[in-house]
């Protein structure tokens with residue numbers, strides 16, 4: 001059986017700047033993997049490279065449930081089963097989440113299933129209040145993350161990539177978001193969670209933890225690796241594997257924040 | 258057809274109201290003197306007119322009215338103006354709706370100050386000089402109407418010029434609500450110069466929505482002026498949808514302390530439409546506020562123009578004035594001009610403007626597509642959202658659905674035909 005997500009020697013650049021420099025990653029169905037790494041190491045770039053954001057040129061391979069993503073447009077990648085919660089979700093003025101789901105349901109053959117998941121997930125995640133507000137419009141940082149999780153619950157993907165969904169959340173919200181992630185798990189989905197904090201890992205049981213430095217995964221291990229990183233930081237790894245980007249100046253580093 | 262010559266002036270239209278009779282005389286005089294405007298003049302920049310009013314003629318008698326269209330909403334009172342002549346008047350409780358010629362001169366006394374100058378340009382001159390019997394809508398002091406007066410302004414006789422004229426008066430402490438629907442068939446060439454003036458008395462409120470649903474070969478050169486008294490309140494909405502050339506040259510004179518003007522508009526150009534907005538917001542009293550919010554989109558080879566001037570007189574301290582104009586350019590051949598301006602003579606004011614012209618937002622498209630929408634539908638949603646902000650702020654929400662449908666249909670049609 002294929003893996004949920006299988007990334008092989010993935011390179012991604014923006015213009016002439018290469019940010020991902022040969023990344024390998026395997027997330028099996030039913031698994032939850034955690035990706036950590038210093039600011040500017042390329043975690044969000046991995047998300048956008050997988051999703052097909054315009055402006056990124058990629059080589060290598062990225063398979064979702066055995067199907068190649070690279071070369072496909074964004075919509076096709078979403079339909080192939082990849083969904084992401086973005087670190088900085090875009091505001092869509094004048095369009096509510098309900099409008100978005102309606103449009104999606106209208107377009108899809110499984111529209112009724114989408115509608116059913118909307119009401120089910122809205123109840124379960126206490127997210128009804130987001131439905132009639134503009135997408136990410138006027139939402140607090142924490143609310144945006146919860147709205148992203150809500151959308152992923154509706155989209156029911158094969159691979160969910162969650163980019164810092166625990167940043168900017170209060171203590172209770174971290175637990176609730178973690179619970180939502182835990183509930184998202186199942187035999188038909190692989191989850192990749194990007195985080196800077198152990199806090200969310202109190203509530204989640206990751207199968208693997210990976211560390212990314214300078215556009216590649218430099219270390220992988222069990223849940224204990226996250227705790228280890230908490231204590232020793234990234235200094236050693238950065239010294240060994242390179243800075244945030246090749247010859248990164250302070251400007252590049254700040255841009256990654 | 259009646260040509261625009263002095264001996265063609267219809268005696269029927271002469272009124273008992275001295276200031277209007279004066280304006281007619283001034284209009285006739287100015288029409289002899291003023292040439293057709295050219296794009297050299299600041300107020301006509303970007304616009305090329307390819308006709309002369311002198312070559313056009315007025316309908317001998319009004320043609321048969323059009324059947325109700327998508328913007329037909331229930332009104333408390335109604336009036337229909339066809340080819341420049343008032344043909345139907347259905348009165349309303351508490352509001353006087355009548356032909357100007359039949360109106361009590363006293364009711365129009367307060368309207369003189371809001372008259373559009375006869376020598377503004379050749380179009381205004383023609384309106385006064387040759388315009389037919391205008392329409393008056395009058396709310397008496399303290400009256401509060403429970404619904405809008407709907408004025409259906411039509412041009413129906415192909416090849417003619419029509420000069421519809423509307424005078425609104427909201428006396429002190431009254432609340433007046435008016436919807437003006439401008440339309441003409443798609444078949445046939447029409448030229449129209451609508452004149453609209455409104456007087457909003459002390460503490461009075463005017464809710465006014467104008468919908469330009471002109472046919473595809475109609476040239477509409479609209480002129481409009483609103484004068485606000487002390488603590489008066491204007492809430493004006495405008496939707497520019499139809500016309501080959503649809504122009505609105507408008508003035509809001511904020512003459513009374515404490516008055517507020519709120520204007521929300523949207524426009525959508527397709528084919529080779531030209532949609533042209535010239536806004537002059539004049540703060541002439543202290544503690545007055547104004548806000549203008551205009552959103553437009555252009556596709557195909559259409560063009561839009563927005564020039565806005567907020568002028569704040571020296572005596573108008575403590576003024577708060579804002580202007581926003583956002584434009585979506587949806588094809589390479591389309592274009593949008595956006596030129597907001599401030600002229601501030603007072604020193605204690607808060608003033609600003611924001612203006613953008615650009616394509617659809619790539620980040621929004623990416624986000625929506627990442628949720629599984631294809632590009633067409635993602636863009637459709639983005640265009641809908643773009644206008645939604647303006648639609649939600651229109652004063653008459655009963656028009657929201659048909660206006661929303663009209664702009665969204667324009668875009669969907671263009672997408673379906675591969676024009677974007």
Ligand SMILES: Nc1ncnc2c1ncn2[C@@H]1O[C@H](COP(=O)(O)OP(=O)(O)OP(=O)(O)O)[C@@H](O)[C@H]1O
Nearest residue numbers: 014019039040041042043044045245252255256257
């Ligand atoms: N559009 C861009 N143009 C140029 N450089 C970029 C662009 N986007 C990202 N980068 C650079 O790529 C590197 C990786 O950025 P990325 O956002 O992927 O980091 P990250 O690991 O997600 O960091 P953080 O933990 O701060 O979110 C950074 O050095 C950043 O400055």
Ligand SMILES: [Mg+2]
Nearest residue numbers: 043044045087
């Ligand atoms: Mg990031």
